[in-house]
Amino acid sequence: MDYKKVIAERIKEMTNLETETIEKLIEQPPQPDMGDYAFPCFQLAKTMRKAPNIIAQELKTTINSNGFEKIENVGGYLNFFVGKATLNEVTIKKALEEKDKFGYSDIGNGKNVIVEFSSPNIAKPFHVGHLCSTAIGNSLYKILSSQGYNCIGINHLGDWGTQFGKLIVAIEKWVDEEALERDAIKELLRIYVKFHDEAEKDPTLEECARQRFKMLEDGCEKERILWQKIKDLSLKEFNKLYERLNVKFDSYAGESFYNDKIDSLVEELKQKNLLTESKGALVVDLSDFNMPPCIVMKSDGATIYATRDLAAAIYRHNTYNFHKNIYVVGTPQALHFKQVFKTLELMGYQWADDCVHVGFGLVKFEDKKLSTRKGDVVFLDELLDEAVSRSLKLIEEKNPNLENKELVAEKIGIGAVLFTYLKNNRERDIIFSWDDIINFDGETGPYVQYSYARGRSILRKAEGFNSKADYSKLKSKDEFELVKLISQFNENILFAIEKYEPSIVTRYIVDVAKAFNKFYNQYPIMSCDDDTLKAARLNLVEATTVTIKNALSLLGIEVVEKM
Ligand code: ARG
Known part of the structure; x- marks a missing residue:
């Protein structure tokens, strides 16, 4: 369930704001005690000429609170606490049903x-x-x-x-x-x-x-x-x-x-009176916009x-x-x-x-x-080969008996390089250092790949296990954090589109992998003796693998089942 949307629609019913505007205003507070979502009432305060906390209080008393554990007014913010049992169930079921399409939507249809x-x-x-x-x-x-x-x-x-x-x-x-x-x-x-x-x-x-x-x-x-x-x-x-x-x-x-x-093109530029001559060349004068002229044709007609x-x-x-x-x-x-x-x-x-x-x-x-002028270049084949051979070495240390080691190393190595390119805000320079790239710890491709493979291995072990899941038993903070992250997959993709920034997806998936590691290191899954809790945990593992796989595929990176 897209909570932002739900909240936005409910607030829209009570205000004169557009759903989109409200969605943009909704924040995700850094601390859990401030709720899962918060709507600031400061912008409304200007148009409604009322104090933000009065507006928040009014909204709080009238808003439809279905699906939320509680809604609080704190300092002009309306804080929403999502009902954990509902969020768990809705999120995990959605991931398991939608599988390869989890996170997808059709908002771009026809464009x-x-x-x-x-x-x-x-x-x-x-x-x-x-x-x-x-x-x-x-x-x-x-x-x-x-x-x-x-x-x-x-x-x-x-x-x-x-x-x-x-x-x-x-x-x-x-x-x-x-x-x-x-x-x-x-x-x-x-x-x-x-x-x-x-x-x-x-x-x-x-x-x-x-x-x-x-x-x-x-x-x-x-x-x-x-x-x-x-x-x-x-x-x-x-x-x-x-x-x-x-x-x-x-x-x-x-x-x-x-x-x-x-x-x-040149004809059209002429007709629109945009071409001027400058030292024999034809240019579009852009001095009014503080830019050098756009050269259209050089003096020799090229x-x-x-x-x-x-x-x-x-x-x-x-x-x-x-x-x-x-x-x-x-x-x-x-x-x-x-x-x-x-x-x-x-x-x-x-x-x-x-x-x-x-x-x-x-x-x-x-x-x-890197520049090509002087021949001072790193050839890409060599770069990828190096990444693959380093990955192979790492696999050999960790899991020497793995089948198809070379194939796995190829996917891990190439994935690791791609991951590095997609990890930082794209405007930032990338400093390429092997130790930061081919590494199973830290915020790397191999780390995420490894988390996926761990999840898959748990699921393989659980094959044949069959029980109804009771999602209300996923009560711990760590389990809920993981569910919450999974529920935010689509929002993160949309945000990546808004900013043209794949790194939003890359960083998101690092967060999912971290939350997943925390979860499976601390809570018994296969050895859990409560079957309905075990089933809920296993389904959470599966929802995580679905999310990681889809997110990596949006980055052009393939997962491996074992590593
Ligand atoms: N070939 C150019 C280069 O290597 C990049 C082309 C960018 N695209 C464009 N429409 N100008 O620098």
């Missing part, structure tokens, strides 16, 4: 949401920043889908731009075909780095590259074929990673996809990154009529998106407001900021 994520650059390594975007985007996709939104996952591949001119020049001059077959991205990176080294000595190279890109944009065949080859080779490697991470996209429409949509983003947003709106158009891209690109969204707004598109940049911080690995 299309674009989640653009991952978007690596062709011919460059898929680096940890892209992994971050992949983890957050994939998770938002799943979180939104769980609430009925129709999501369209777009991988906006960086498959266009002047770097392809450089790569074409570099391939013709320096490529080692055999190395290209063996490990395309490494070889493409090598010659790309070489291009920059050589260009420092020979400035004409840059000009050559610029021309070759222009020819590519104009559709010249030789350049097209080379470009396609580079793209195919890169995608083959990226897809291996996506498979390993179990990530899927609905569309791979990347930057090149918009090439034939640029002319009409388009840039922003041009393609403008075309992409318009295309997406025409194609999907989106409710939201979400870009999961690092915060260093915040200004770029502000410029693009502002330009769309100036073009008269009201839906510019529905475009959202979901930024995230830097990933720092062994204190190095």
